[in-house]
Amino acid sequence: MSKILEAKAFIEEKLTEKPTIGLVLGSGLGVLADEIEEATVISYNEIPHFTKSTVVGHKGQLVIGKLKGKQVVAMQGRFHYYEGHDLEAVVFPIRVMKAIGVETIIVTNAAGGVNESYKPGDLMLISDHLNLTYRNPLIGGNDESLGARFPDMSEAYSKRLRGLSKEVAATLGIQLQEGVYAGLLGPSYETPAEIRMLRILGGDSVGMSTVPEVIVARHMNIEVLGISCISNMAAGILDQPLSHDEVMETTEKVKAEFLSLVKGVIEKM
Numbered sequence: 001m002s003k004i005l006e007a008k009a010f011i012e013e014k015l016t017e018k019p020t021i022g023l024v025l026g027s028g029l030g031v032l033a034d035e036i037e038e039a040t041v042i043s044y045n046e047i048p049h050f051t052k053s054t055v056v057g058h059k060g061q062l063v064i065g066k067l068k069g070k071q072v073v074a075m076q077g078r079f080h081y082y083e084g085h086d087l088e089a090v091v092f093p094i095r096v097m098k099a100i101g102v103e104t105i106i107v108t109n110a111a112g113g114v115n116e117s118y119k120p121g122d123l124m125l126i127s128d129h130l131n132l133t134y135r136n137p138l139i140g141g142n143d144e145s146l147g148a149r150f151p152d153m154s155e156a157y158s159k160r161l162r163g164l165s166k167e168v169a170a171t172l173g174i175q176l177q178e179g180v181y182a183g184l185l186g187p188s189y190e191t192p193a194e195i196r197m198l199r200i201l202g203g204d205s206v207g208m209s210t211v212p213e214v215i216v217a218r219h220m221n222i223e224v225l226g227i228s229c230i231s232n233m234a235a236g237i238l239d240q241p242l243s244h245d246e247v248m249e250t251t252e253k254v255k256a257e258f259l260s261l262v263k264g265v266i267e268k269m
Ligand code: HPA
Pocket: 110, 111, 112, 113, 189, 190, 206, 207, 208, 231, 232, 233, 234, 235, 242, 247
């Protein structure tokens, strides 16, 4: 607990207003943070107990300020388990967000399309997830001041916020998919056989993030909205190899839609 409080104290010293909405920005989606006004930017390297991010396309800083009139804190770049961090480090920023006032988070990621009716560039509201990392960030002693020992996960992704997002998307003329995100460890992409397995298990998209952060957020009763940007079709669907370059290219293309959707949702929150 004291680690969280130290990080909180460090951040709060730089702020005049509490952020109530947290944004976790995935690969190629960090540009949203550039639109935050009157921004206080804090590099992860400066914050006590934060870890450094190592993936290309992830910046590694908190951007705190106003977006659509709301006070937000954005993670421009997140930590992944595959980078070699322990899960506690991956979810630490979410716990710090809660400590500084966040009640709602919007978690975003680039993901592979497992559902064959999807196409690269689609945006998918996450309705639920499959935790296929076989890890849980809540393993260990439970801090009762954060949440329950056995937290409920029956509505991990808020129905209310999904409804709101659909309304916003309709007014903006943005088409939205809605489906189940399968969270794996990575960093290798899946094999075609694994993708067929995920489809049988009920997965619609696949990625290497989000699940630990959402578990920890729900533990603390933060309301969660999850959005996947389908950056590529998952392995074996198309007759072509997957690459991080393709992921970054596609997210670059849908950036405008993604930005207007998220901003529209924040405005209505
Ligand atoms: N698989 C896993 N993670 C991903 C993918 C994928 O196809 N695309 C973007 N992140």
